[in-house]
Amino acid sequence: xxxxxxxxxxxxxxxxxxxxxxxxxxxxxxxxxxxxxxxxxxxxxxxxxxxxxxxxxxxxxxxxxxxxxxxxxxxxxxxxxxxxxxxxxxxxxxxxxxxxxxxxxxxxxxxxxxxxxxxxxxxxxxxxxxxxxxxxxxxxxxxxxxxxxxxxxxxxxxxxxxxxxxxxxxxxxxxxxxxxxxxxxxxxxxxxxxxxxxxxxxxxxxxxxxxxxxxxxxxxxxxxxxxxxxxxxxxxxxxxxxxxxxxxxxxxx
Numbered sequence: 001x002x003x004x005x006x007x008x009x010x011x012x013x014x015x016x017x018x019x020x021x022x023x024x025x026x027x028x029x030x031x032x033x034x035x036x037x038x039x040x041x042x043x044x045x046x047x048x049x050x051x052x053x054x055x056x057x058x059x060x061x062x063x064x065x066x067x068x069x070x071x072x073x074x075x076x077x078x079x080x081x082x083x084x085x086x087x088x089x090x091x092x093x094x095x096x097x098x099x100x101x102x103x104x105x106x107x108x109x110x111x112x113x114x115x116x117x118x119x120x121x122x123x124x125x126x127x128x129x130x131x132x133x134x135x136x137x138x139x140x141x142x143x144x145x146x147x148x149x150x151x152x153x154x155x156x157x158x159x160x161x162x163x164x165x166x167x168x169x170x171x172x173x174x175x176x177x178x179x180x181x182x183x184x185x186x187x188x189x190x191x192x193x194x195x196x197x198x199x200x201x202x203x204x205x206x207x208x209x210x211x212x213x214x215x216x217x218x219x220x221x222x223x224x225x226x227x228x229x230x231x232x233x234x235x236x237x238x239x240x241x242x243x244x245x246x247x248x249x250x251x252x253x
Contacts, residue, residue, distance in 0.1 A: 001054050001115050004030050008058065009080045009100070012070060023058070027051050057115075057156065064161050066111050066152050069102065077103035087138045089131070089180050096131035101142075108143070109150040110136060117155035117162075129153055129166050130176040146173055201237055205230055 223230035
């Protein structure tokens with residue numbers, strides 16, 4: 001879906017309009033390419049259903065408040081970007097380019113598209129979206145003042161597109177940078193932890209089991225049989241290790 005959208009956006013920016021038959025053929029071609037590259041064999045009826053769903057999803061995306069002006073001949077300055085474009089934040093390479101930027105009423109609206117999104121968003125996710133402003137501040141041709149930006153998120157969840165704004169204030173813009181620095185510190189600490197104990201027996205576990213439901217690393221994880229059980233086993237192992245160390249100290253004394 002994202003690949004088709006990028007093709008659509010590139011052509012729209014170049015003034016090329018997609019007809020319905022052309023859109024259908026484009027999705028069919030991309031679907032065929034994806035199936036050919038994979039080892040999956042998708043039954044024809046399921047393939048057609050997937051294409052129809054994607055077509056409907058694209059149509060509704062073009063009708064969102066954020067993107068409708070781009071496809072309805074309303075005069076706007078706009079641009080689209082590659083998410084792989086990065087900036088340096090506190091010595092860390094951060095990939096925070098917006099998907100689309102639209103200029104209207106003397107300000108730029110930086111738009112983040114999420115083709116798969118959880119039903120509810122967290123505070124940390126909102127802060128991550130604000131990193132788009134930090135990205136724009138480093139780009140030639142964009143204002144160097146945060147007050148000239150808006151941030152809008154368009155996300156697909158529960159079979160429809162949802163839109164919401166994230167208000168950029170000086171406080172939350174700083175918190176967004178603090179979040180990056182905190183995440184880097186946590187990952188550095190986690191890397192050292194894993195090197196000290198490659199068995200994963202003392203690996204910090206998720207806070208809630210909902211984080212495990214779609215985790216691609218669940219197989220082989222200590223929480224594979226359940227997060228609560230893994231935490232109990234981990235607590236027991238730590239307790240036994242502490243008791244063993246105490247016994248060794250007593251014997252040495």
